[in-house]
Amino acid sequence: MIDILYFAWVRERIGVPREQVATDAATVAELIEELKAREERYALAFSDLRALRVAVDQELTDFDASLAGAREVAFFPPMTGG
Amino acid sequence: MTVRIQTEVFDAGAELNAFTDTVAGAGAVVSFTGVVRDVDGGLVAMEIEHYPGMTEKAIAAIVSEAQSRWDLAGALVIHRHGRLTAGDQIMMVATASRHRVDAFQAAEFLMDYLKSRAPFWKKEMTQSGDGWVEARDEDEAALDRW
Numbered sequence: 001m002i003d004i005l006y007f008a009w010v011r012e013r014i015g016v017p018r019e020q021v022a023t024d025a026a027t028v029a030e031l032i033e034e035l036k037a038r039e040e041r042y043a044l045a046f047s048d049l050r051a052l053r054v055a056v057d058q059e060l061t062d063f064d065a066s067l068a069g070a071r072e073v074a075f076f077p078p079m080t081g082g
Numbered sequence: 083m084t085v086r087i088q089t090e091v092f093d094a095g096a097e098l099n100a101f102t103d104t105v106a107g108a109g110a111v112v113s114f115t116g117v118v119r120d121v122d123g124g125l126v127a128m129e130i131e132h133y134p135g136m137t138e139k140a141i142a143a144i145v146s147e148a149q150s151r152w153d154l155a156g157a158l159v160i161h162r163h164g165r166l167t168a169g170d171q172i173m174m175v176a177t178a179s180r181h182r183v184d185a186f187q188a189a190e191f192l193m194d195y196l197k198s199r200a201p202f203w204k205k206e207m208t209q210s211g212d213g214w215v216e217a218r219d220e221d222e223a224a225l226d227r228w
Contacts, residue, residue: 058135
């Protein structure tokens with residue numbers, strides 16, 4: 001099981017701030033494909049990956065990052081701090 | 083270094099004085115305060131969301147990078163989340179060094195990285211509707227100079 005977190009408009013589009021998912025995905029990209037196949041709201045949220053960023057275990061990373069040993073994956077738009 | 087993520091209002095002047103007291107002998111203290119802006123006069127509120135856990139880690143890493151690049155006697159980062167209105171202080175950064183240039187550059191570095199690498203997202207509630215503030219290409223490009 002892996003915890004998936006969503007922030008900002010990704011959270012709004014998917015409808016939940018976090019969820020637990022059973023997955024065999026080896027990479028973030030594979031996880032995204034699994035989610036997109038589940039329901040329309042995921043397909044919509046992940047339709048343009050250029051508009052998204054991903055963190056694995058709270059470290060910013062790329063979509064081809066490995067999920068080996070990962071406990072938490074977060075998807076969000078580019079950050080707007082400061 | 084001090085990093086605080088909070089919903090509460092802070093007093094930038096009092097924070098700066100307290101910070102300055104902790105870095106006696108530094109010689110140079112630089113600070114920046116970010117304030118909620120109401121560009122079109124229609125801003126009702128700004129909601130700032132963040133990623134608890136990652137926010138603290140990301141900012142600590144950014145501050146630590148600044149400490150490795152410049153000769154700093156101290157650094158302070160305060161960033162609010164939750165609901166704010168126009169004129170509210172969102173965040174502040176302060177740096178102290180024996181050298182003015184180090185303090186200025188480190189403060190700018192911290193601001194550039196906080197803007198694009200600390201997991202905060204701003205949503206503006208305006209009289210004509212709500213919308214997430216979009217990251218600007220210039221903010222991402224600003225990281226290249228470091």
